[in-house]
Amino acid sequence: MVDRSFGDPSLAALYDSLHPWGPGDDFCHGYVMGAESVLDVGCGTGRLLGRARAEGHRGRLTGLDPAAAMLVRARRREPRVEWVLGDLRSQLWDGEFDLVVMTGHVFQLLLGDEEVRDALKAVRGALGYRGRFVFETRNPTAREWETWTPDRVREVTGPDGGTVRVWRETEEPAGDRVTFTETFVGRRLHEVSRSTLRFVDPGTLSGLLAEAGLGVVERYGDWRRGPCTPTGPEIITVAAPV
Numbered sequence: 001m002v003d004r005s006f007g008d009p010s011l012a013a014l015y016d017s018l019h020p021w022g023p024g025d026d027f028c029h030g031y032v033m034g035a036e037s038v039l040d041v042g043c044g045t046g047r048l049l050g051r052a053r054a055e056g057h058r059g060r061l062t063g064l065d066p067a068a069a070m071l072v073r074a075r076r077r078e079p080r081v082e083w084v085l086g087d088l089r090s091q092l093w094d095g096e097f098d099l100v101v102m103t104g105h106v107f108q109l110l111l112g113d114e115e116v117r118d119a120l121k122a123v124r125g126a127l128g129y130r131g132r133f134v135f136e137t138r139n140p141t142a143r144e145w146e147t148w149t150p151d152r153v154r155e156v157t158g159p160d161g162g163t164v165r166v167w168r169e170t171e172e173p174a175g176d177r178v179t180f181t182e183t184f185v186g187r188r189l190h191e192v193s194r195s196t197l198r199f200v201d202p203g204t205l206s207g208l209l210a211e212a213g214l215g216v217v218e219r220y221g222d223w224r225r226g227p228c229t230p231t232g233p234e235i236i237t238v239a240a241p242v
């Protein structure tokens with residue numbers, strides 16, 4: 001079951017306005033343009049691979065996402081990309097990709113160790129011998145969720161031209177998991193989506209990657225390739241088969 005914010009067509013329609021192209025996309029775009037075949041896991045509305053194709057990428061571009069409402073938007077954006085409905089448990093790829101990416105903190109939607117192990121095993125299986133896996137997860141010690149408070153209201157323009165107000169409210173963290181609601185209110189819209197994210201520390205992350213046969217080859221704490229620090233916002237990992 002995907003979160004309502006991705007699975008509901010009226011909320012999926014707001015995704016790009018709420019999450020415009022950013023430095024994380026620039027970072028991954030460089031890797032995508034340099035790879036012959038790319039699998040984007042949790043591709044959402046397809047902007048990463050869509051832009052790559054639009055800018056002349058001629059190789060295999062495959063986007064995978066379990067939310068049909070997001071994939072509808074991806075297909076509309078760029079039909080010359082292979083868009084696949086599902087997740088890493090529902091597809092089997094065998095050494096076919098030079099690059100696997102997970103952008104927009106998709107990795108944090110994998111909650112249990114088993115789910116993470118299965119996903120990383122599938123990523124490893126999908127990668128060719130010289131492949132790379134690029135993904136990011138928010139740094140738990142930066143505690144970004146503490147800024148997800150109802151007083152921080154964002155306003156975006158909905159597809160009907162009306163204003164939609166969006167805010168988050170966070171529950172007390174439980175271990176390494178943080179649950180929050182996202183409320184969307186517009187002229188004819190009132191929806192609440194509830195999500196849980198896992199905040200994994202770098203050591204646990206490296207251990208889970210190693211179990212799957214993946215080694216960390218580069219790690220950064222921000223999109224300018226700065227080092228990982230306790231207050232840095234991200235844990236950005238480039239991993240490779242070992």
Ligand SMILES: C[S@@+](CC[C@H](N)C(=O)[O-])C[C@H]1O[C@@H](n2cnc3c(N)ncnc32)[C@H](O)[C@@H]1O
Nearest residue numbers: 002006041042043044067070087103104106109
């Ligand atoms: C925050 S969005 C990121 C979308 C896109 N990568 C981006 O950066 O704009 C998270 C996406 O992950 C998808 N998703 C949720 N659970 C997933 C899973 N287990 N495997 C792959 N994708 C998943 C959602 O449907 C949603 O489209």
